[in-house]
Structure formats: structure tokens, C-alpha cells
Amino acid sequence: MRDLVDRTVARFGRLDVAVNCAGTEGKPGPVTEQTAETYAATFDTNVLGTLLSMKHEMRVMLAQRSGSIVNVSSTYGHTGAAGASIYSASKHAVEGLTRSAALEAAASGVRVNVVAPGPVDTGMLNRFTGTVEKKASLAATVPLNRVGRPEDIAQTIMFLASDKASFITGASYLVDGGKSAR
């Protein structure tokens, strides 16, 4: 990550926006079946990955006294998830990292926010649900009566990254078709 950030700055002279999107659902299953290995497999990507990404992105942004970071969590970063405890815990951690980093960065004019998507039509959701029928029944639980499109989330990410969100930091945006409103 250090290399990536350094090469970006070497080529372009600065870093305006960072979107930390890399994540994994790990190996879903009940708490009683989890191990140190399943924990590490999920937390290394979702939590350590987000932490180290922000570490190097903020190193540049704090020095240039500008920039916007958008992390990606999940509605499961706000609620529990039966059968996906480690995933849920890791996304809660991303929410905490985001708010803490936002507080550290604010004095330098750098903003840090997180988007918390509900079910979105991605490979991860397909792996999570397993079958077309289960995916359809999940979509039926969303007030807007569909799963999200990746573009729905991308638009929110772009908003938070932009100057239109200049007074928003440390915030978590639920983008879930109303699922959390229930």
C-alpha cells in the first residue's frame, strides 16, 4: 500500500480521493464454527487492509492539507448478522476506524467517511445468497423492492468524495433501499 500511494504521488504529485473498497465476506458460518484462521482471513482484508490503506493515504493528505477518504462498510457494520459474525464484526471495525480517522484528520481539512451498502448485486452477494431464489427473497425484504446496483453505491462514494460533501466527515451513509428503516 505504501508503494501504491508513493507511486501515485510520484506520478501525479498529489492524492485527492481514496476509496478503500477491497473487502471479503470471508467464510460465513455460525460463531461455534469460527476459528482464528477464519477470523484472520476476514479481518486481514477488511480491517487491517482499511487501516493500512488509510495510514498511507492520510500520510499524503495530511501533509497536503486536503483530501477525502471514503471507506466501504456494510449495513452489517451497524447490525448483527446471524451466520456472518466475523464479517459483521469486521465492518463494525471499519466504522470505528472511519470515525477515529475522521477526528484525527479534521484539523488538516481532510475528510473521512464510510458508505454502508445493503445488499448489492455483486459477486459477493451471489456467494452470500447461493441461489437465485434466495437472492430474490432477499430483494423482497428491501423496501425499494430490489437489491442495489454497484452504480448506486458508486454515486454515493463520488458524492462523499466531492466538494459537495465539504461539511461531512466521520459520517456513515446507509445506502440500502430503505432496509435499515424497518
Added chain:
Amino acid sequence: MNTQVVLITGALTGIGRAAAIAFAQDGAHVVVSVAGTKKGKSWPPSCKRLAQRLVLPMVTFAKKMMCVIW
């Protein structure tokens, strides 16, 4: 205003990919990192065409990482 410089992790699939395309369509310099070099070669031509300013098609800079700079 200067062209935005945007770094995106997890940009090969799903939400990260949609974000990379959206920022590129917006005219930003988009730097993406993905784990695994083989996957990195599967960027479809349509994504590359979005690139307003193709600088280096692919740069491998670490054992398990690759960055694509538009």
C-alpha cells in the same frame, strides 16, 4: 480545477469497479490496486477506453499487487 487524482482499492469487481468507472467517466486520474496479477489482466477494453489519460497500462510493483494507472 485540476484533474482529480483518485486511488481505489478493490476496483476489479463489484462496487470498487463501478466506482473506478464512474470516476474515470468524470475525467479523473484513477489509480487502482488489485490483489493478484492474473485478475488484473482481465480489465475489459471498455474500461480502458474510459481512460482519459492512459499513462501506464499496468505496473506490477509488489509480489501480490498490481496497479493500473489510467
